[in-house]
Amino acid sequence: xxxxxxxxxxxxxxxxxxxxxxxxxxxxxxxxxxxxxxxxxxxxxxxxxxxxxxxxxxxxxxxxxxxxxxxxxxxxxxxxxxxxxxxxxxxxxxxxxxxxxxxxxxxxxxxxxxxxxxxxxxxxxxxxxxxxxxxxxxxxxxxxxxxxxxxxxxxxxxxxxxxxxxxxxxxxxxxxxxxxxxxxxxxxxxxxxxxxxxxxxxxxxxxxxxxxxxxxxxxxxxxxxxxxxxxxxxxxxxxxxxxxxxxxxxxxxxxxxxxxxxxxxxxxxxxxxxxxxxxxxxxxxxxxxxxxxxxxxxxxxxxxxxxxxxxxxxxxxxxxxxxxxxxxxxxxxxxxxxxxxxxxxxxxxxxxxxxxxxxxxxxxxxxxxxxxxxxxxxxxxxxxxxxxxxxxxxxxxxxxxxxxxxxxxxxxxxxxxxxxxxxxxxxxxxxxxxxxxxxxxxxxxxxxxxxxx
Numbered sequence: 001x002x003x004x005x006x007x008x009x010x011x012x013x014x015x016x017x018x019x020x021x022x023x024x025x026x027x028x029x030x031x032x033x034x035x036x037x038x039x040x041x042x043x044x045x046x047x048x049x050x051x052x053x054x055x056x057x058x059x060x061x062x063x064x065x066x067x068x069x070x071x072x073x074x075x076x077x078x079x080x081x082x083x084x085x086x087x088x089x090x091x092x093x094x095x096x097x098x099x100x101x102x103x104x105x106x107x108x109x110x111x112x113x114x115x116x117x118x119x120x121x122x123x124x125x126x127x128x129x130x131x132x133x134x135x136x137x138x139x140x141x142x143x144x145x146x147x148x149x150x151x152x153x154x155x156x157x158x159x160x161x162x163x164x165x166x167x168x169x170x171x172x173x174x175x176x177x178x179x180x181x182x183x184x185x186x187x188x189x190x191x192x193x194x195x196x197x198x199x200x201x202x203x204x205x206x207x208x209x210x211x212x213x214x215x216x217x218x219x220x221x222x223x224x225x226x227x228x229x230x231x232x233x234x235x236x237x238x239x240x241x242x243x244x245x246x247x248x249x250x251x252x253x254x255x256x257x258x259x260x261x262x263x264x265x266x267x268x269x270x271x272x273x274x275x276x277x278x279x280x281x282x283x284x285x286x287x288x289x290x291x292x293x294x295x296x297x298x299x300x301x302x303x304x305x306x307x308x309x310x311x312x313x314x315x316x317x318x319x320x321x322x323x324x325x326x327x328x329x330x331x332x333x334x335x336x337x338x339x340x341x342x343x344x345x346x347x348x349x350x351x352x353x354x355x356x357x358x359x360x361x362x363x364x365x366x367x368x369x370x371x372x373x374x375x376x377x378x379x380x381x382x383x384x385x386x387x388x389x390x391x392x393x394x395x396x397x398x399x400x401x402x403x404x405x406x407x408x409x410x411x412x413x414x415x416x417x418x419x420x421x422x423x424x425x426x427x428x429x430x431x432x433x434x435x436x437x438x439x440x441x442x443x444x445x446x447x448x449x450x451x452x453x
Contacts, residue, residue, distance in 0.1 A: 161210035232334025275324035321346035
C-alpha cells in the first residue's frame with residue numbers, strides 16, 4: 001500500500017513539474033521582462049527526447065555558382081552593312097552599298113570620332129559589337145547563338161539612330177528618303193522571318209535610342225523589346241517600362257578616372273557650386289532651360305553658359321564638370337539628355353530637373369544616393385534651388401561623390417565589353433523582359449478573345 005502511495009506521489013510530482021515548465025514557457029512568450037527569457041519547453045524536456053539520427057548534409061554549391069544564371073542566348077540577324085556599319089563611312093560612294101558579308105571582330109569598323117553628338121545614341125553599335133567577341137570561360141555576358149531555335153531573343157542590328165543622323169537629320173532633307181527606305185526594307189526583311197512571324201516580333205530586340213529613330217514605321221515594330229533613351233516621343237501604347245529598356249547615352253566628355261579624382265579634399269577643390277554648359281533653346285519640357293538661364297544669373301558660384309557641342313566646347317564642359325560640386329541636368333527636347341551621363345563620369349553630383357524622366361538600370365541603381373531631383377516648378381522658384389544646394393553638408397556631398405565613383409563604370413560603352421559596363425547592364429535588363437514577353441506570346445497562342453479582361 002505504501003509503495004502504491006509513493007508511486008502515486010511520484011506521478012503527481014512529475015505532472016506538476018511538467019505543468020510548471022509549460023506555464024513558465026507560455027508566460028515567457030507573452031512577457032519578455034521575466035527572468036526566463038531564454039527558457040524553452042523543449043530544452044527542459046530534452047532528457048525525455050529520443051536520440052536524433054540525421055544524414056550528413058549534401059555539399060552546397062559555391063556562392064558564385066549558386067548566383068550564376070544561365071547566359072542570355074541571343075541570335076543576331078546577318079544584315080547587309082547598309083543597315084549598320086556601312087553608314088559609319090561618310091563617303092557617299094560606299095555607305096549606300098549592299099555588302100552582305102557577315103560582321104565579325106576582324107571587319108568591325110571603329111566608331112569614328114565626330115565633334116558633334118552622333119556618338120551619344122551609338123548604343124546600337126556597342127550592342128552589335130558585344131555579340132561579335134570571343135567569350136572567356138567565366139564570361140557572364142550574353143552568348144550569341146547561331147541556331148535560332150536555341151535563342152531566348154533575336155537582335156536586330158539596324159542602326160536606326162545613325163540612319164536618322166546620317167540621312168534624315170534635317171527632317172526635310174531629300175536624304176530623308178534613304179532613312180525611310182531603310183526602314184521599309186528592314187520591316188520587309190523582318191516580316192519574311194519565320195521567327196518574327198512566330199511571335200509578331202515580341203522576342204526581338206531593336207535599338208531605337210534617338211528620339212526620331214525608326215520614326216516612319218515605328219508603330220509596326222512596337223511589340224518588340226525596344227532600346228530607348230526615354231519615352232518622350234513614344235505614346236504609352238507603343239513603349240513602356242514593362243517591355244522596353246532605357247539605355248544611357250554614350251557620354252561625350254572624357255571619363256574622370258579614379259587616379260585623377262582621388263584628392264584628399266574634393267569638396268574644397270571643386271569651387272563651382274552648380275555648372276551648366278549647353279544649348280538653351282529646346283523644345284517641349286526643354287524650354288525650362290531658357291527660364292533657368294534667367295533665374296541663375298548673378299550667382300558667383302554658379303556657371304550657366306549657352307553653347308554648342310564642338311570639340312572645344314566639349315573640352316570646356318569636361319573641365320567645368322570636374323571643378324564643380326553639382327551639375328545641372330534639365331530636360332532637353334525629350335525628358336533626358338546626354339548631360340546626365342557626362343556628369344556621372346565626371347563625378348559631379350547631378351541635379352535633375354525633369355518631371356517625366358526615366359533612368360537606366362533603375363532596378364539595380366538607386367539614383368537618390370548620388371543625384372538630386374527638383375520638380376520643374378520648384379526649380380523655377382527664384383533662389384530656392386541654389387539655397388538648397390548650399391545647405392547640403394560637406395559629408396553628405398562626399399557620400400554622393402564617393403557613390404558616383406563606385407557606379408560610373410555602369411555607364412561606359414567599350415569594346416570588348418567589361419563586366420557590369422553599360423552594354424552588360426543593358427543585356428541584363430533585356431533578360432529581365434523575357435518572362436513577360438513569353439507570357440504574352442503563350443497567352444496569345446491560346447486566347448480566342450485577346451485580353452478579355
